[in-house]
Amino acid sequence: MEYKKCAHCRKNKKTFFFNSSKMHKGGVASWCKSCGAENQKKHRIRVRYELLCKYSGNPPFCVCCKENNLSFLALDHKFGGGNIHRKKYKLKGIRQISSWAKKNNYPNIFRVLCHNCNMAEAIYGKCPHYKFMSLENNSDTKKYWYETKTFPYEMEWIIAGNGYYI
Numbered sequence: 001m002e003y004k005k006c007a008h009c010r011k012n013k014k015t016f017f018f019n020s021s022k023m024h025k026g027g028v029a030s031w032c033k034s035c036g037a038e039n040q041k042k043h044r045i046r047v048r049y050e051l052l053c054k055y056s057g058n059p060p061f062c063v064c065c066k067e068n069n070l071s072f073l074a075l076d077h078k079f080g081g082g083n084i085h086r087k088k089y090k091l092k093g094i095r096q097i098s099s100w101a102k103k104n105n106y107p108n109i110f111r112v113l114c115h116n117c118n119m120a121e122a123i124y125g126k127c128p129h130y131k132f133m134s135l136e137n138n139s140d141t142k143k144y145w146y147e148t149k150t151f152p153y154e155m156e157w158i159i160a161g162n163g164y165y166i
């Protein structure tokens with residue numbers, strides 16, 4: 001059984017614990033499998049973080065309730081059709097979604113929501129937080145919301161000239 005030293009953790013391990021790689025000498029990768037997996041995981045977290053930043057702010061937050069605990073946040077297809085979209089472009093994970101979004105100049109089809117608001121939207125059509133938002137007190141805003149179904153926070157952002165809304 002052959003051994004190889006991992007270029008990351010510096011441990012000598014059996015080559016069985018390395019992924020095979022045609023690009024590397026001896027046909028195995030320079031990092032061991034667990035270092036490689038750890039690295040991939042970190043990369044995924046970074047990609048997810050950056051994508052959430054693009055669609056909310058840095059640090060990322062729920063555009064409805066402002067929740068900013070990363071574990072609660074998700075990228076939501078704001079007009080629906082997530083499954084169709086993912087299927088059409090074969091977007092299986094966050095990295096594929098991220099590179100698709102980048103390639104398409106971060107289109108106005110995603111928003112960051114926490115799981116709570118996301119679920120509430122699915123059940124009630126719009127999140128109950130809506131009624132606590134200050135913009136609702138403005139009758140013009142209210143009218144605009146009912147006519148266009150544009151969420152108040154989108155309008156806040158449009159008014160502030162912030163970002164990704166076309």
Ligand SMILES: [Zn+2]
Pocket residue numbers: 006007008009010011031032033034035036
């Ligand atoms: Zn290692």
Ligand SMILES: [Zn+2]
Pocket residue numbers: 062063064065066067113114115116117118
């Ligand atoms: Zn929320």
Ligand SMILES: [Zn+2]
Pocket residue numbers: 064065116117120127128129130
């Ligand atoms: Zn909400």
